[in-house]
Amino acid sequence: MSDALHDSPHDSLGEPAGDPRTGDAGVDAVLDRLAELDGRPVDEHVQVFERAHDDLRRALDATPQTGSGTP
Numbered sequence: 001m002s003d004a005l006h007d008s009p010h011d012s013l014g015e016p017a018g019d020p021r022t023g024d025a026g027v028d029a030v031l032d033r034l035a036e037l038d039g040r041p042v043d044e045h046v047q048v049f050e051r052a053h054d055d056l057r058r059a060l061d062a063t064p065q066t067g068s069g070t071p
Contacts, residue, residue, distance in 0.1 A: 026059040 022028055030052045037045055 024059060026055060026062075030055045030059075 020031055022031070033048060034052055037048055040048075
């Protein structure tokens, strides 16, 4: 019989288990910066989140769309 706790893709705090890699260097760099927020003063979080948002937007804008019907 399977133990649901051990089969879960999340750790004991409900966070995703393992290293969250996407394969996209820009997105992975943003994830690394967000992971570094733990333990930093809350007043530094806003600046990091704003930069993360900008970087993720650029990554999405630069990603070629597949199946859109345009070359």
